[in-house]
Amino acid sequence: MTTLKDIAKHANVSACTVSRYLNSDIVVKKETEARIQRAIKELGYVPNVVAKALKRNETFNVAVILPKINNLYYSEITSGISQTLGKHHYNLFVYEVDNLNLNEDEILQLMRENMIAGIIFIGLFSDVSFKESIQSVFEWNIPVVYANRCIPYNGFPLVYPDLVKASKLGAEHLFLKGKSKIALMHKNLPNHLLEYFIDGFNLASKGQQKPMIMEIEDGMDLPKNCVPHLLENNIDGVFVLNELSAVYLTKALVQAKIRVFEDIAVLSLGNSLMSQISTPELTCVDLQNRELGIRSAEIILSQIRKQVFEPITILEPFIVERKSV
C-alpha cells in the first residue's frame, strides 16, 4: 500500500510538501508539483481518508436513521439526501432501526464511535422517539436534522411538509370537484396531528362544514367495515392521509362496484409510484419527499460547515391530478 511518505521519497520532497500539494491550500513550486504528480501516478497512490479523519478530527460521513429502507416513502427521502451528499463528496451511512435492535443511546454511541459528521433522523410525522436522547445529542453537540417529523421545535432543525396547507389544498380540490360530504381517513395518526388536517379542512370550507373522521385500525377489513360506513353517511369524497390506505380503499370501492370519483372520490396524501399504478390512478397531494431529503441534507451540511441555516423548513405541498378526483 502506497503512502504519502512513499510519494515524498519518490519525488524527493518531504511528506509535508506532498500533503500541501494534495490539499492545495498553499502553493507549491510548479516543478515540485510535477514531480509529485508523476510519483502519484507511478506508484498508484490513493489517499487514506481514515488517517486524515483521525488527524483532522472530522469525517465526511453522514448517517441516515430510518425505520426501514424498503418503503418508497423513506427511500425517496433518502435518495434526495444521497443526491445532495454525493454532490458535496460526503458519504451516506444508512441505519434501519427496525433491523438494528438498538435503543436511542446505543445508536448515538454508534454515531460517536464512528465520528459521524451529522445525523438525519427520518420518521413518521408523529414520531417522537429520540426525545429522551435529546440531552445526549446536546452534550455531544453533533449536527442533527429531524426530517419529516411534524413535532414542536426543540432546538434541532426540522424539515417537514406543511400539513395544514396539504389538508387545505386537498379539501379545496375535493370541493372544486363538486364533492361536499367529505371524510378524513387516517391510520394511527395522533390527535395533535389530526388537528392540523382538521384546521386545513376548516380553512378550505371556511367553517361551513365538518369532515367525518374515520380511523383505520390494524387488520381492519376495508370492504366490510369501511365502505358501508362511507355509504351510510353519504360520503362523496375521502381524503386518505396515508397513501397505501388510499390505494386499498380504492380497491375496496372498485370491488364494491362503487364508481371512484363519480360516486366516491379518493384523494391520497402522498405521491409515490403506488398512486400511479393504482386503478384508477390516484389524485394526490404531493408532499415533496425527494425535496425533503435534499433540504435535510443541505441543512446538515450547513451545520457541519458552521454556516447559518434555517432551524425550521416547511415544504409546500401541491396537488397532482389524476383520475380518482
Place this chain on the structure above:
Amino acid sequence: MTTLKDIAKHANVSACTVSRYLNSDIVVKKETEARIQRAIKELGYVPNVVAKALKRNETFNVAVILPKINNLYYSEITSGISQTLGKHHYNLFVYEVDNLNLNEDEILQLMRENMIAGIIFIGLFSDVSFKESIQSVFEWNIPVVYANRCIPYNGFPLVYPDLVKASKLGAEHLFLKGKSKIALMHKNLPNHLLEYFIDGFNLASKGQQKPMIMEIEDGMDLPKNCVPHLLENNIDGVFVLNELSAVYLTKALVQAKIRVFEDIAVLSLGNSLMSQISTPELTCVDLQNRELGIRSAEIILSQIRKQVFEPITILEPFIVERKSV
C-alpha cells in the same frame, strides 16, 4: 473528548491494560477491571473506531453500490443486506450510481480511500458494468459480491435468482391454469438472458410449443400497441419479465375490458408491494429479493473474515398465487 489514555490515568493503569480490557481478548484482574469500568462510566468514554481502523488497517464498513435506492426492487435487497450487516455490527454505506456521476474507477478509488471492508454491487440481471474495472478490483484484492447479476462467473462471487427455474415455474403455472398460448413479454432484456427464460419455458412445455416473444420499448403505449397484438395472436397468458410492466399491462387489459385471468392471464416476474396493490392482484414468481440481500451480505462477511464461501449462490424462486392467473 475522553480517550483511552484518560481512562487509563483515571483508573491508575496503563493504556495498554484498558485496551486489553476493551478488546477482552486477554484477561485482566477482576479488581482492575472494576476500576476501568468505573472510569469509563464516570468519564463517559466512547471508543474511537476511526483510530482503531487506522491502527488495525480494517474498517467495519461495507458499501452497497446500486442504480437508485428509491426502487422497491433494489431497496428490498438493500434491506436484507442492512439486516445482516447490522446483526454483525457492520455499517452500511449506500452509493447511488445514478446520483454520483462517477465512473467505475472513481468509485473504486472512493472505496479504497475510505478503507471499505467489502463492496456489494447490485444491478440488473443484464448489467455488465464494472467489467473493465475488474482488473483494478483484483489488484486491490477487496471482497466483492455481485448481487442480482446473472453474468458468467469472472472470479467474483455471484448471488442471483435461478432464471431458468423461474421461467419454468411460471410457464408451468400458466399451463396448470389452462393457458396454452403464452407470450413472454420483456423490456430491455438482452438476448443471452432471454434465452434463459425460453429454456425454462421449453422445460415446462416439454418442447411442445414456443412462446411468443414481445418486447416493450421505452415510451410504448401498451393499450394501443400491445393489447391488440396480444388479441390478434390469441394469446391467453402473458408472462411479464418485469414487475412494473406487468402492472401496466394489467391496467391496459382492464381498461380494454379484457378479463384478466379468464381472457388473458398475467404473471409477473417479481413480487413487491406493486403486485399486491395492482388490480387485480398479480400472481407472481417471487425472486426472493430480501434473501438475496441477506446472502450477499453473508458472503461479503465470509470474505472479510477469510472464511470459505460459495462462489456462486443461486436462489430458488417460487410462485405466489393471487388473482391474475
Place this chain on the structure above:
DNA sequence: TTGTAGGCGTTATCAA
C-alpha cells in the same frame, strides 16, 4: 497480570 515504546497515515506548528 501489567507496562513501555513505537507506529498506523496524515496534518499542524514551527522554523529554516
Place this chain on the structure above:
DNA sequence: TTGATAACGCCTACAA
C-alpha cells in the same frame, strides 16, 4: 517555498 517534529487515538510486540 520547504522540512523536521510532533501529534491524532488506538493497538501490539516485547519486556517486566
